Amino acid sequence: MSRPARPPRVLVVGPIAGGTLDTARSTARGAEALGADTRLLDFGAFGAGWDVITKLDVSPDHKTRLKADYAKVLGEAIVATAASWRPDLVLALAQAPMNASVSSRLRAAGMRTALWFVENHRVLTYWKAVAKDYDAFFAIQDEPFLAMVREAGAGKAVYLPTACDPVRHAPVTLSDDDRARFGADVSFAGAPYRNRQRLLLGLIDMAPRIWGDGWQATELARLAAGGGARFTLDEMVKIFNATAVNLNIHSANHVEGLDPDGDYVNPRTFELAACGAFQLVDARAPLGALFAPGELVTFTSMAQLREQIPYFLARPAERAAIAARARQRAIGEHTFAHRVRRIFDETLPASVWEAGRTTAAPAADLDRAIDALARTATKMSPDEAMMRVLRHVRDGVL
Amino acid sequence: MRKILVVQLCRIGDILMTGPLLRGLRRAHPSAEVSLMVMDSFAATPLPSHLYDRLLVFPLGGLAGALADRQRGWEPSRDALRSFFDDAGGPFDLVVNLTHTDMSALVTSLVPARRRVGLVMRADRRLGLDSAWMTYLRASMRSRPVSAFHLVDLFAWTAGVARDASGLEITVTADDEAWAASFMRTHGLTGRPFIALQLGASSDAKRWPVERFAALADALDPSLGEIVIIGGPAERALADRCVAATARRVINGAGASTLGGLAALLRHSRLLVTNDTGPMHVAAAVGTRVLDVSSGPVSPHETGPYGAGHVVVEPVLACSPCPLDAECHHFACRATLSPDEAAAVARFAMGEGPEPVLAQSRLLVAQRIAPSGRIAFLPAREAWTADDYVRYASARVWETGLDAPASVDGGWATTVTPPAPSAEVMASLARIEAVLHNVARDAAQAAALVKDLPRTAPAKVPQVAARVHATLERLLAIGESERAVHPIVMFLRHEIDSVAATDMAGVSRGQAAAYAGASKRAEQLAEALHVVDLGRWTEDRGPSPTSSPDAPTPSSLHRRTA
Numbered sequence: 001m002s003r004p005a006r007p008p009r010v011l012v013v014g015p016i017a018g019g020t021l022d023t024a025r026s027t028a029r030g031a032e033a034l035g036a037d038t039r040l041l042d043f044g045a046f047g048a049g050w051d052v053i054t055k056l057d058v059s060p061d062h063k064t065r066l067k068a069d070y071a072k073v074l075g076e077a078i079v080a081t082a083a084s085w086r087p088d089l090v091l092a093l094a095q096a097p098m099n100a101s102v103s104s105r106l107r108a109a110g111m112r113t114a115l116w117f118v119e120n121h122r123v124l125t126y127w128k129a130v131a132k133d134y135d136a137f138f139a140i141q142d143e144p145f146l147a148m149v150r151e152a153g154a155g156k157a158v159y160l161p162t163a164c165d166p167v168r169h170a171p172v173t174l175s176d177d178d179r180a181r182f183g184a185d186v187s188f189a190g191a192p193y194r195n196r197q198r199l200l201l202g203l204i205d206m207a208p209r210i211w212g213d214g215w216q217a218t219e220l221a222r223l224a225a226g227g228g229a230r231f232t233l234d235e236m237v238k239i240f241n242a243t244a245v246n247l248n249i250h251s252a253n254h255v256e257g258l259d260p261d262g263d264y265v266n267p268r269t270f271e272l273a274a275c276g277a278f279q280l281v282d283a284r285a286p287l288g289a290l291f292a293p294g295e296l297v298t299f300t301s302m303a304q305l306r307e308q309i310p311y312f313l314a315r316p317a318e319r320a321a322i323a324a325r326a327r328q329r330a331i332g333e334h335t336f337a338h339r340v341r342r343i344f345d346e347t348l349p350a351s352v353w354e355a356g357r358t359t360a361a362p363a364a365d366l367d368r369a370i371d372a373l374a375r376t377a378t379k380m381s382p383d384e385a386m387m388r389v390l391r392h393v394r395d396g397v398l
Numbered sequence: 399m400r401k402i403l404v405v406q407l408c409r410i411g412d413i414l415m416t417g418p419l420l421r422g423l424r425r426a427h428p429s430a431e432v433s434l435m436v437m438d439s440f441a442a443t444p445l446p447s448h449l450y451d452r453l454l455v456f457p458l459g460g461l462a463g464a465l466a467d468r469q470r471g472w473e474p475s476r477d478a479l480r481s482f483f484d485d486a487g488g489p490f491d492l493v494v495n496l497t498h499t500d501m502s503a504l505v506t507s508l509v510p511a512r513r514r515v516g517l518v519m520r521a522d523r524r525l526g527l528d529s530a531w532m533t534y535l536r537a538s539m540r541s542r543p544v545s546a547f548h549l550v551d552l553f554a555w556t557a558g559v560a561r562d563a564s565g566l567e568i569t570v571t572a573d574d575e576a577w578a579a580s581f582m583r584t585h586g587l588t589g590r591p592f593i594a595l596q597l598g599a600s601s602d603a604k605r606w607p608v609e610r611f612a613a614l615a616d617a618l619d620p621s622l623g624e625i626v627i628i629g630g631p632a633e634r635a636l637a638d639r640c641v642a643a644t645a646r647r648v649i650n651g652a653g654a655s656t657l658g659g660l661a662a663l664l665r666h667s668r669l670l671v672t673n674d675t676g677p678m679h680v681a682a683a684v685g686t687r688v689l690d691v692s693s694g695p696v697s698p699h700e701t702g703p704y705g706a707g708h709v710v711v712e713p714v715l716a717c718s719p720c721p722l723d724a725e726c727h728h729f730a731c732r733a734t735l736s737p738d739e740a741a742a743v744a745r746f747a748m749g750e751g752p753e754p755v756l757a758q759s760r761l762l763v764a765q766r767i768a769p770s771g772r773i774a775f776l777p778a779r780e781a782w783t784a785d786d787y788v789r790y791a792s793a794r795v796w797e798t799g800l801d802a803p804a805s806v807d808g809g810w811a812t813t814v815t816p817p818a819p820s821a822e823v824m825a826s827l828a829r830i831e832a833v834l835h836n837v838a839r840d841a842a843q844a845a846a847l848v849k850d851l852p853r854t855a856p857a858k859v860p861q862v863a864a865r866v867h868a869t870l871e872r873l874l875a876i877g878e879s880e881r882a883v884h885p886i887v888m889f890l891r892h893e894i895d896s897v898a899a900t901d902m903a904g905v906s907r908g909q910a911a912a913y914a915g916a917s918k919r920a921e922q923l924a925e926a927l928h929v930v931d932l933g934r935w936t937e938d939r940g941p942s943p944t945s946s947p948d949a950p951t952p953s954s955l956h957r958r959t960a
Contacts, residue, residue, distance in 0.1 A: 168474055174482050175510055217582045331473055379521040385504050386479045388519075390472055391500035393458060394465045398407070398437075 008344060008352040009037045010308055013078055015095035017047035021266070023118055024093045026165035029372040030187055030336030031091075033365055034344065041081060043074055043097065055217035067291040075102040082106055088352050091343060092134075094119045101135035114138065114347050118162055120264060121145050123253070128152050136347045140264045142286065158346050161290060162267040167369050170383055171276040171327075174239050182235070182242035184209040185313055189231065189239050190268065192218050193251040195259065200247075202302045206309055208247060234381065240277035243285075244319065245312055247305075248272060248281040258282045258300065265290060273291045273330035278319040280308050290334065292363060295325040367389055400430040404557070405506055405516070407436065407456060407497040409600070410657065410676035413443045414683055415550045415704065416496060417567045420449035425806070433487065435505075443568040444658045454486055456505065494557045498535060502527070516556060526896055530800045531556040533896075537888035542697045542719050544785050546793040550704050551772040551802075559805035561771035562811045563942050565705040566683035570662045576661035579653060585649045585668075591623035593744065594664060594681070595756045595940045596672035597640055597652075598633035603694030603720070604673050606732055608636050608845075612643035613737030614671065618744060623954040626651050628660055628677055669748050671740070678703050689747045691740065693731040695720045698762065698775050699789065708764040709747040710775050711735050711756065730853025734758035753778050768813045770797050771805030780882050782816055784826035788882040790816055791926035795919055796885075827927045834924035837876060837883055839918045841890065844869040845913035851906045866909075870894070873916070880921065890916035 010031045014024025021044050028040035032043070053066050059312050082090055086188070089112045094097045095114075103113050103358040114136040117127055119142055131137050132153025139145055149157035186208040188200060192215050198222055202211060209225040216228030231239065240246055248268050252259035262284035270286070272279040273296075281287070283298035299305040313362040344353045366387060373384045380388075392398060402423055406416045422430050433452040436443070457478065464475045492877050495506040495516030503519040515529045515535075528535045531552050554561055582588045597614065599605040624647065626639040631653035641648045659678050659869045664670060670681040671689045671955060674696040681703065688703035690710045697719045698710040712718065712896045713734040720726055735743075735756065743761055747749030753761060757772055760783075762775035772793065777786065796802075805811055819827065842867050854862055868944030872892070877887035892914050897908030910932050 080399070088503070171477070171480060173480060173508075173510070176489060367819075369472075374523065378518070380523050382508055385508050385519060386476050389474050389479060389501060389504045389508070390461065390465060392504070393461045393475075396462075398458070398499060398501055 006352070007035050007037050008089065008348050009085065009087040010037060010039075011078075011082055011085065011090045012040045013043055013090060013092045013098060014040065014044070015093060016043045016050050016074070018095060019267075020093050020095055020118060021047075022168075023162070024077060024096075025376055026168065026336045027091065027093060027116070027165070028164060028339060029167055029369070029376075030163070030338075030340040032276055032368045032372055033335075033337040034341055034346070035365070036340075037291065039081070039085065039087070046074060048068075057091075071097040071099065078102055079105050082111055083109065086110060088345035089114060089344075089347055091116065091340075094124070098130075098133070100130070100133050103130075107135070107173055112136070112347050114343060116160060118267070121148075130156075136343070137226055138343060138346075139171065142263065145263075150182040156231060156346065158342070160339055161265055161286065161334070162270060163334050163339045164267075164330045165268035165336050166274055166331055167373055167383065169237060169271045173382060174236055174238060174242055176244055178238050179242055182238045184225075184243050186245045186309060187225075187239055187243040187248060188247040188249065190238055190249070191251065191255055192220075195252040195255050196249045198256045199249055199258070199302060199305075203247075203306070205310070206306075209243075211236075228366060236271075237275055240272055241277040243277065244316070245309055246272055246277050246279040248279045250284060257302065268336050270330050273326035273334075275325075276323050278312065278323040278329045279326075280305060280312070291326065291329055294322065297330050366394065400427055400492075400624065401433070401487070401490045402427065402430050402557075403433045403434045403435060403454070403486075403488075403509060403511070404450075404586045405494045405495040405497055405502055405509075407499065407502045407505065408440075410440055410623050411674075411701070412496070412549070413440055414566045414568060414676070414679040415444055415686075415701075416553055417445060417449055417683070418550050418561065418564065419494075419496070419553040419559060420445075421555050421562065421567070422554050422562065423557060425562075426559050430491075433490070435486075435509075436783060442657070444505045444571075445929065446569045449567065450488065454482075455892075457482060458812075478678065479508075483510075491513065492557075492733070496553050496556065498532070500832055503573065507804060524895070528896075529556050530900075533889055533892045534796060534800065534885065537892055538885040540721060540886035540888070542700070542721070543790060543843050544787050544881050544885075545697050545700050546796060547700070548702065548704065548773045549700055551597065551770070555770075555800070555802050558803070560806045561766075562806040563766070563771070566679055567662045568683035569658060570665070570684065571658055574656070574658035574662040578666065579664060581654065581659075582666065585626075585651075587624060587626070587649070591668045592626050592666070592746055593618065593623045593642070593685075593748075594626050594670045594672075596628055596670060596675055596677045596800040597636045599673035599675050599694075601694065603726055603729060603732075604675075604734065606673055606693060607690045608640050608738045609643055610740070612640045612648075612670070613641070613739045614744070615644045615648055616646055617737050617741035622745070622748065622750060624649060626663075626664070626667070628652065628655075628670075659855055669744060671744060674687075674698070682708065687747055689740075689744055691735060693718070694726075694729075695736075701760075701775075702775050704764070704773055706764055706766050706773075709743060710762040710764070711740070711743055711759045712762060714758055714760055726934040740743060742851070755780075765814065765906060766805075767793075767810045768811040769804045770802040771808075771811045772797070772802070774814070776814065780821055782823070784819075784823050784830070784844045785817060787816055787823065787827055787927060788830065788923075790814070792882070792885065794926060799915070799919055799922070823958055830880065831924045831927045833880050833883060834920045834927070836854040837886065837922035838924065839916035840869050840873060841913045841920060844890050845910045845917060848906055848913060849910040852903050883920070886916055886919050886923070887921075 005040055012024055012028040028038050031038040050361055074161050079102055090106050092115045094117050105333055106113055113134045115134045116138040118140055121127055131149050135155040137149045137154035137157045140161050142159040146157035167374050175299055186206055188208055189211040191212055197218050210220055210223045211231050213230040215224035250262055250266050265286050269281055280297050280299055283300045432450045432853055433454055434450040435454040435456055438455050438457055438459050461475050479949050490511045492513040493506055493514045497503055500518055503525055504676045506514055506518045516532045518526045520526045535552055551561055552928040597608055597609055597611050608868055627640055629652035634652045637650045637652035641650050661684050664681045664686045665684045667686050669687050672678045673691055678688055682705050688708040690698055690703050690708055692698045692712045698712055702710050713731040715731055718731045733936055742754035746753050763778045764773055764775050767774045841895050846868050847862055873887045877884040893912035894909055899905050899908055
């Protein structure tokens with residue numbers, strides 16, 4: 001088969017707000033790393049407007065109509081961009097403002113559409129209504145959910161776990177100030193779901209530092225770090241790096257403790273691994289296929305967790321070895337570039353994308369990685385500075 | 399304990415030229431831990447270990463090799479780089495970046511530090527200088543015919559340390575001495591004088607032709623000494639050509655020694671005739687007289703052999719020295735010094751002959767100048783050119799304006815009175831003086847406009863800003879056409895670019911100060927050149943170590959009042 005004449009053209013559409021915003025940006029970087037001509041519709045700036053509407057003192061019906069009209073504007077922006085640029089694929093992330101009208105108009109114009117649903121289908125149920133709008137539906141939960149998606153009308157349904165972004169999730173050099181501000185023996189970073197609150201209460205004697213918005217209103221308020229404020233992505237990476245034992249607890253509002261039906265792996269697992277940070281993660285069935293033995297330490301009960309924490313606090317070398325193996329796995333197999341490759345394999349025709357295109361690992365191109373960071377980050381991070389040093393070394397411009 | 403890091407990511411010569419700065423740091427901060435960062439390829443430079451406490455070796459070779467393996471990707475190299483910075487031993491109280499490259503700016507930004515001086519890459523991806531002297535260096539890069547300061551002095555002042563009477567230093571071990579003794583024994587040089595030749599250079603543009611070196615060897619009377627060719631292994635082929643082209647015995651020592659061995663050998667040499675090279679600095683470091691044949695993109699005033707009495711021959715050509723990035727196809731500068739002239743200069747440098755008159759070149763002699771102890775390469779007896787006057791006067795203006803510290807244990811440096819200029823030079827200086835007065839006036843007007851911006855009616859701000867911008871453009875254009883002005887306006891531009899304030903008042907203050915500074919420097923330089931023009935010197939007679947009784951007497955440079 002001859003090589004495609006041009007790179008695939010991909011339009012990535014993100015949500016207005018929420019954690020999936022960063023996921024959309026990382027997805028775009030992953031596409032660029034594969035050589036795709038990529039554009040990202042980053043609607044993050046519209047999140048403030050959405051908040052204003054949400055807080056308006058109007059009737060619920062009015063509010064619903066206002067939100068729908070607001071989303072319609074963004075939908076038109078998607079259609080207009082696609083009409084002008086003619087992407088081969090419009091890849092939406094969960095909660096992107098793409099309704100049925102938008103996707104049908106895109107498909108009518110000959111563009112492929114895909115949705116990467118990076119949510120728990122039991123919590124966000126709108127997937128039922130939108131599945132049919134997409135040629136391909138990618139989900140972080142495997143069967144039987146995929147069968148349900150196909151039943152709901154999606155062209156195809158594919159299991160695709162979340163990932164890490166090596167450009168943003170990486171070991172970092174910490175200053176003395178960073179260590180003082182973010183350092184801890186034990187930390188947890190995330191939202192105060194009920195099951196997490198219960199579990200962390202069971203560790204209160206170990207005084208873990210707890211990061212995230214909302215903890216100050218819980219029984220764990222005195223352990224809330226940073227005044228209970230939101231943390232940025234950069235701060236999260238520093239928290240991971242500055243903590244000896246990171247607790248990774250999958251969220252669940254329907255149970256008090258560990259979720260026995262855990263059929264997906266959260267992004268945090270890959271992010272911690274990519275940062276080279278040691279984690280204790282609640283056991284989830286899909287982990288066995290994603291990480292090999294010795295790369296992650298899981299727990300299935302509070303009792304087990306209470307034993308693991310002091311054990312690993314006392315063994316820094318063992319922690320470092322496990323974290324290093326996890327990082328190697330994450331960078332080698334679980335980056336956004338790996339995931340986007342799968343999306344391309346499943347959605348793009350051979351005329352624009354050779355399926356199974358091989359490199360041992362889709363190593364992110366240095367120039368594109370730097371450009372992506374320069375576009376998305378107003379300030380140059382140490383990682384970006386190091387990448388720029390490497391570019392000078394590579395080019396012999398010393 | 400105070401921790402200081404000096405970043406020097408250039409070549410052997412630059413590392414050796416960093417020695418006086420390190421010595422100054424030891425003097426100024428006796429209890430500080432001083433670290434030096436160098437490239438791995440030059441980590442073996444025998445800089446004396448008493449000058450620093452820790453050597454950080456930047457792993458350029460390892461990174462380049464890893465990046466060449468495309469299968470591995472760049473992430474492992476980034477991890478290796480991260481480990482390097484983690485192990486650097488920071489945070490440092492002060493990091494001084496002497497390297498003027500974008501890569502060194504990035505490296506400097508990555509070293510944990512409380513204060514950084516020299517080129518730094520800021521978080522907004524803009525280059526910052528954070529050092530008046532490094533700003534000057536950057537500003538003067540394209541006005542090199544009038545560059546006023548040697549890098550050794552600039553390096554020291556960047557770190558805020560004064561110059562002392564000593565020059566460069568290099569380690570010579572007992573093994574090095576033993577090697578040199580063996581080499582001299584083998585070649586019958588023990589107890590006999592010899593002259594060393596360094597044929598190679600880092601680029602062809604800097605290299606005096608090998609055939610001329612060969613003719614020089616033949617032109618030097620054997621009674622003056624044997625001829626020994628030195629150099630690295632890559633220069634053996636050049637050395638072989640030279641040996642084949644000479645009629646007399648020439649000893650080929652290229653590739654025979656380490657740097658330390660070379661230093662030990664050069665100690666015994668009467669003279670080193672060389673291009674602008676690392677061995678040139680090695681010879682200066684061991685106190686051997688140097689004859690530097692300067693050509694190509696080299697300004698001896700910036701990088702010449704450091705120490706009083708060394709001799710430089712520079713071409714008299716409109717294009718010399720050429721810019722660092724120039725593409726030249728004629729290399730006329732390499733042909734300006736004939737072998738016979740070079741032989742005459744060599745005899746002069748060894749005290750065996752009079753100062754020769756050169757047809758297309760100039761002979762300069764190094765002197766250490768008060769009050770800062772900086773080095774200057776000045777014509778011994780020849781008339782000064784307009785560039786010489788501009789360079790000398792500029793040095794005084796910048797030394798004063800940027801507070802160059804007075805030399806340590808002053809008294810060993812000389813003061814120099816520029817000789818009365820010729821009518822032609824006076825006319826040039828008068829023209830330059832007029833241009834400087836215009837620059838001073840325009841810059842002062844811009845300073846006043848900018849200073850008043852916070853009080854300007856909002857509707858008029860764009861108009862005023864446009865006028866100021868037009869003034870800057872005009873000043874930059876003047877700087878392009880008049881090189882005496884160039885460092886002043888480029889310094890102004892770098893200062894304006896470095897204003898970090900984002901509020902109107904802060905920007906106004908920063909830019910007004912920059913324009914006012916430019917105006918003052920232009921006025922001071924004009925005044926200094928006017929003194930020359932009118933020949934109004936006050937003369938304080940005194941001894942000058944390098945001048946004969948007939949040479950101009952030392953004096954301070956200031957205007958005699960009417």
